[in-house]
Amino acid sequence: MEEPLELLNKHVKxxxxxxxxxxxxxLTVMMxxxxxxxxxxxxxxxxxxxPEIGIxxxxxxxxxxxxxxxxxxxxxxxxxxRYEILADGNHHDHLVCVSCGKFVEIVSSLIEKExxxxxHTHGFILTNHTHVLYxxxxxxxxxxxx
Amino acid sequence: MEEPLELLNKHVKxxxxxxxxxxxxxLTVMMxxxxxxxxxxxxxxxxxxxPEIGIxxxxxxxxxxxxxxxxxxxxxxxxxxRYEILADGNHHDHLVCVSCGKFVEIVSSLIEKExxxxxHTHGFILTNHTHVLYxxxxxxxxxxxx
DNA sequence: TTATCTGCAAAGCCTTTGCACTTAG
DNA sequence: CTAAGTGCAAAGGCTTTGCAGATAA
Numbered sequence: 547m548e549e550p551l552e553l554l555n556k557h558v559k560x561x562x563x564x565x566x567x568x569x570x571x572x573l574t575v576m577m578x579x580x581x582x583x584x585x586x587x588x589x590x591x592x593x594x595x596x597p598e599i600g601i602x603x604x605x606x607x608x609x610x611x612x613x614x615x616x617x618x619x620x621x622x623x624x625x626x627x628r629y630e631i632l633a634d635g636n637h638h639d640h641l642v643c644v645s646c647g648k649f650v651e652i653v654s655s656l657i658e659k660e661x662x663x664x665x666h667t668h669g670f671i672l673t674n675h676t677h678v679l680y681x682x683x684x685x686x687x688x689x690x691x692x
Numbered sequence: 693m694e695e696p697l698e699l700l701n702k703h704v705k706x707x708x709x710x711x712x713x714x715x716x717x718x719l720t721v722m723m724x725x726x727x728x729x730x731x732x733x734x735x736x737x738x739x740x741x742x743p744e745i746g747i748x749x750x751x752x753x754x755x756x757x758x759x760x761x762x763x764x765x766x767x768x769x770x771x772x773x774r775y776e777i778l779a780d781g782n783h784h785d786h787l788v789c790v791s792c793g794k795f796v797e798i799v800s801s802l803i804e805k806e807x808x809x810x811x812h813t814h815g816f817i818l819t820n821h822t823h824v825l826y827x828x829x830x831x832x833x834x835x836x837x838x
Numbered sequence: 839t840t841a842t843c844t845g846c847a848a849a850g851c852c853t854t855t856g857c858a859c860t861t862a863g
Numbered sequence: 864c865t866a867a868g869t870g871c872a873a874a875g876g877c878t879t880t881g882c883a884g885a886t887a888a
Contacts, residue, residue, distance in 0.1 A: 682814035
């Protein structure tokens with residue numbers, strides 16, 4: 547597997563862009579956290595060590611990383627998007643509790659294959675996907691009502 | 693199948709709320725369009741016949757309809773959410789072109805079943821889901837690069 | 839009558855952008 | 864040296880909210 551930092555570097559060179567310390571910091575933090583972070587959460591983590599980095603740079607970098615395919619955006623109903631590192635061999639989707647917000651990663655090669663088949667049927671070249679299941683987790687299901 | 697308007701009515705009574713002409717108009721337009729509308733698109737359609745309805749009411753009604761389960765929100769990467777009527781027996785997901793925004797509805801009972809199984813495994817009670825495949829449609833794939 | 843609903847406009851969030859400065863190549 | 868990157872603050876979208884008037888039950 548190719549390292550995210552290498553991928554970023556490669557892309558930057560190919561596009562005639564310049565590397566920057568900030569982008570490396572941002573990507574490194576994302577790799578370290580390995581979680582589904584909102585931009586704000588990511589920004590807070592980054593500020594601890596690098597308070598000089600601005601949130602505009604975080605947004606710009608996140609978009610760049612998504613374009614390259616190193617990071618994926620999770621669009622979530624009634625909430626801001628979350629972002630996560632896409633390490634290959636780590637295809638997964640999400641199960642979210644609509645009550646408490648709990649996040650569970652799920653894996654299904656069966657669904658992966660079916661997706662590819664469907665996209666192919668329609669002549670699409672798949673670049674990404676979002677699959678989020680919403681429901682009530684065991685704890686929240688216990689509560690009488692809402 | 694239960695009619696959306698009846699469902700709304702029933703819910704309103706159960707919760708001790710009041711019915712309103714505006715909500716009926718909004719739901720009726722959604723049923724007629726049967727499309728994946730943004731709030732703004734929906735608002736424009738509504739204004740043609742009922743210019744007095746405000747956008748705040750459209751937002752409030754959409755949320756109510758989503759809570760009841762008559763309407764579903766489609767959270768989409770890099771774009772505002774779209775909403776669609778959930779007619780039962782019409783379970784489907786979406787394939788979106790990242791280049792031109794084209795929307796294709798897809799159906800897969802295989803994926804539906806797998807989702808239910810996964811949620812069950814984790815003890816979740818499924819209420820909803822979003823499954824969006826992103827890619828390049830046949831037309832946009834022809835373009836040399838971007 | 840009275841709690842809900844509505845329209846309006848203001849306020850709030852989150853995200854993007856313009857600009858002057860900095861920096862990699 | 865020059866184009867790309869950055870931080871800041873302002874501007875922009877989209878969505879929510881406070882409030883006074885309207886309305887269903």
